[in-house]
Structure formats: structure tokens, C-alpha cells
Amino acid sequence: MRKTVVISILCSAIALLSFTVKKQLLFTIPEGWPKPVYDFKKNPLTEQKIEIGRRLFYDPILSRDSTTSCNSCHLQYTAFTHVDHRLSHGIDNRIGTRNSPALVNLAWSKLFMWDGAVNHLDVQALAPIANHDEMDESLEHVIKKLQATSTYPALFYEAFGDSVITGEVVLKSISQFMLTLVSANAKYDKVKRGEDTFSVKEAKGYALFQKNCASCHAEPLFTNMQFENNGLPLDDSLKDIGRMKITRNAADSLKFKVPTLRNIEFSQPYMHDGRFKNLSQVLNHYIMGVSHSSTLNPRLQKGVYLSGNEKTELVAFLLTLTDKEFLYNTKFSYSKK
Amino acid sequence: MKLLLGVVFLMLTCRFAAGAETCVPLRFVPTYGGKPVVLEQYYQLHGGDSVMFETFKCYISDITFYKAGKQVLKEKNSYHLLNAENEETMSLFIHMDDSIHYDEVQFNMGIDSATSTSGALGGDLDPAKGMFWTWQSGYINCKIEGRSNLCKTRHNEFQLHLGGYAVPDNSLQEVRLTIPEGAEVDIVIPLDKFLSRVDIAKQNAIMSPGQDAVVVARKLASVFEVKK
Structure with missing residues (x-):
């Protein structure tokens, strides 16, 4: 009798284990990440x-x-x-x-x-x-x-x-x-997991990122999932008012969803209308191109100041968000089956 | 003949209501001048103008029965799409224990906000039914389309797509009606009365959430009544 109980417990434990393993293969929450929104x-x-x-x-x-x-x-x-x-x-x-x-x-x-x-x-x-x-x-x-x-x-x-x-x-x-x-396997993630280290330049760039960018591009997803006005002057031909089109609330004028910075090395051009073709143009916008209006993000109202060296350091950090395993993962490619 | 078919259909759909269970048929009938609306047929408006309906689709959800003000039955998974093009969809059959007594029915004209934000759903809520906006998520609670010489639009068309689930533009409407017990209930929707309350010369193209949709939805809900 006792034997049967032990065996059945063992069996269910194995079943449970194999179920968990299988589930993990399909989707896992990376260590330290928040709970997904999707049900x-x-x-x-x-x-x-x-x-x-x-x-x-x-x-x-x-x-x-x-x-x-x-x-x-x-x-x-x-x-x-x-x-x-x-x-x-x-x-x-x-x-x-x-x-x-x-x-x-x-x-x-x-x-x-x-x-x-x-x-x-x-x-x-x-x-x-x-x-x-x-x-x-x-x-x-x-x-x-x-x-x-x-x-x-x-x-x-x-x-x-x-x-x-x-x-x-x-x-x-x-x-x-x-x-x-x-x-979730960029150099940044490996550094966070203690599997790699930032170069001096990347580490300086990380500090600059945290000071200047992280309020919107929050770790670990590199977006706060909010809608923000980042000071882009309105494009006269598109007249895109962003979030306000949906909410019809003037407080949302010129706000757009904060995009993630993950794999930013490969996702050019940048911004909702693709107006910037490289990261240098993006940084220059934040340093000297921000257009002030009532809905401008509070962090940007204070201004962003970066020297030439600091820009290089910040870009060096941004490149650590490139995840080659993701970009070349054959599970995501065209199915030849 | 059509009536006979209707009766046969009612019998077929209610036939499983055996034993201690009963089945209450609720039939929704858009009318004009007291008669059921025939799609694509022209009707007279006041002053010699005319109107024709091409589409009448409407969600009915959350059907609840009351007796003396107390809730006696709430239909589970209660989402129904009425489509005047398809007679079968215009009658809903509510199964209940025959010990239940009722004198009122309440339902929503439209889909609630929780359901509107729940992703891809099936059955009558399937986005493939053409009642889910693609460019801005949310169900079209009611869709009334047709033509009238009052509309100075292409082919004199009017399109009332009444939707919107988010505050302050939630267009869902609650309807509560007194009904007789133990009989088929005809809920009529007099579209002539509805048009007398809406100025389709001006409001002939509502296709997004907003106060226009809310106001027109309220007017549509206000004409629902039980046929005496």
C-alpha cells in the first residue's frame, strides 16, 4: 500500500516536472523581470x-x-x-x-x-x-x-x-x-546576471543612461510603457498628434508610446515618423532639438546636457542592448516546415 | 408562410426545454410604421422624404430577469449579435427553471468594457463578425446603415457605427422592460421613432467613439419597447 503511494507521488512529481520543463521552453520570465501583462x-x-x-x-x-x-x-x-x-x-x-x-x-x-x-x-x-x-x-x-x-x-x-x-x-x-x-540575452543582461562585464566606456554610458534616459526607458524592458511627449516638433505634413487622437484629451497631445531601446543598434530609423536615421541624430535632438510645449515630459523640461565624449559613452552602452541570440534565433525565422 | 416557419423554428430551438426547464423566447423586431422592417425597402419620412435600411446589427448582452424588482436570473455568457439579415439571430432563447417567475427583463445594448479589452473572443464576439473596430480596439455596439435623400453624402448613404467603451465615451446602454410571463416576448425597435429623434441630415457618418455615438446610442435604446 505504502509502496503504491510512494510510486504515485513519484509519478506525479515527474509529470509535474516534465510539464514545467516543457512550459519553460515555450515562455519564461527572465530573472528579475516583472510579471507579464498578457493573460x-x-x-x-x-x-x-x-x-x-x-x-x-x-x-x-x-x-x-x-x-x-x-x-x-x-x-x-x-x-x-x-x-x-x-x-x-x-x-x-x-x-x-x-x-x-x-x-x-x-x-x-x-x-x-x-x-x-x-x-x-x-x-x-x-x-x-x-x-x-x-x-x-x-x-x-x-x-x-x-x-x-x-x-x-x-x-x-x-x-x-x-x-x-x-x-x-x-x-x-x-x-x-x-x-x-x-x-533578454544582450550583453547588458549578461552583465546584470554576472556573466560578463561592461567596458569602462560602457559603464560610463550606463551611468549617463540612468541619469538622463531611464525615467522613460525604464529597465529591464527599456520602456516605462507610458505615452510621452519627447519634444519632437510637429511634422507639418503628417500633423500626427499621437495619443490624443485616441483619448481626445488635450493632455495627451504629441504623446507617443515610449519604445524599447533593446536592439536599437538595428532598429533605425528612430521615432514614430522615423525622422532620425542614426543614434547621433537622436542624441542631438535631446541635447538641443527639444521643442517645448505644455505636454513635454518633465524630465526633458530640465534639459539634457552631454559632451562629445559622453555621447560616445552613451552610444557604447546602447549597443550593449543588442541581443544577437534573439536576432538570429531560428525559432523566430521563416518556417521551412 | 414566414410566420409558420418562425413558429417551427421556435419549437425547434425550445424543444430541449424539457422537464422542469422552460424557455423564454425574446424576439427583437426593428419596425417602421408598426410593421417589421424589410431591408432595402424604402419608407416614407415626414414631408415626402424617404429612408431605406441596409444593415441592422446590434449586440444584446447581460440578459437579466427580475420579479418585483429582485433579480431572479442572469444568463451566463450572455452575448448575442442580432443581425436583421439573418432572421435566426433576431430571436434569443433564454432557458430557465420553470419555478422562476419574472415581470421584467434587462439587457445591455452593446458590449461592456471588460469584455472589450479581453483580446480575441469567439462566437458572436469573434472579431471576424465585422463588429470590432480594427484601427482602434473596441466593439461596434450597434450598426445601422442605409440611405436617405436627407443625407447629402455619396449615394445618400448614412452609417451609424455606435461604439466606444472607455469613459467618457462609453456608448453601452442599459434597457429594462416590463414583460408578460409565460409567453413569447416581442421587443420592437421602432426605427421611425428613432429617426424622429436623430437628425440624419447632419448625423449620418458616425464611425468612431465619441459623444455623437453616445447620444445616438442613447436615442436608439430609448425606443426599445415590448409589443402589446
């Missing part, structure tokens, strides 16, 4: 579901004429954003109104897009799918197209137990893949 209980990760999301991410079937995929504006090697274009372009070479954001550590984000127009990761993909300048398609029609393929119905059956494809499962699958895009 995984409502969309538990599985390998099959992540794989569908990954396929959809790289599949131009999401666009009206099957030319444009998520990957068109979010390339892995450039931190899942669109380089060399101030404003991202989509279907029929149409140019949008904003610079595509880097896709990273999305499980910790509550609101999406530069103005927070999207309130949940699951429904984020609806925006680029439907946008006239991006994919110019509807979710209803995407579902019809997916249902008619020879591959997707079987994949959805395997993953969700039903070959009838719905908007819910398409969106949840895309979320699953998005959630796995965690970047």
Missing part, C-alpha cells in the same frame, strides 16, 4: 499554436493580393522592424503614416501601436490587416482564404481540435508567436 491562462501556449502563428506571420495570404506579410515591415534581423524607411510601406507601394515598431517583449505591453489605439495583443493584428496602406484585407476574407488552403485546416485541427478556422483562433495563434519574441 496566458486565456491562451495557453502550445508548440502547434505557436507554429501556426509563425506561419501566419510570414504568410502574405493575410494581405489583399498576397504580396504583403507581417514580416514585410517586421524583419527579424533588424529587430522585427522596417529599416531604411521613415514611414513603413505596405501593399501597392502605399506609404503609411508611421514608422513600424520593433516587435519584442510584447507580453509585457498593455497597449499597442504608437498611440495605444489597440488594447490587447490578440487584436493588434487586425489593424495592419485592415489598414488600406498596409494589407488592405479583412479578417473575414483571410479566414475564407485560409480555409481553402490545403495546409491550414489540418494545422488548426491539430492545434485547436477543430478544422473550422475562426477569427478567434487566427488571432490567438498570431499572439502565441508574438509572445515568444523575448529578447
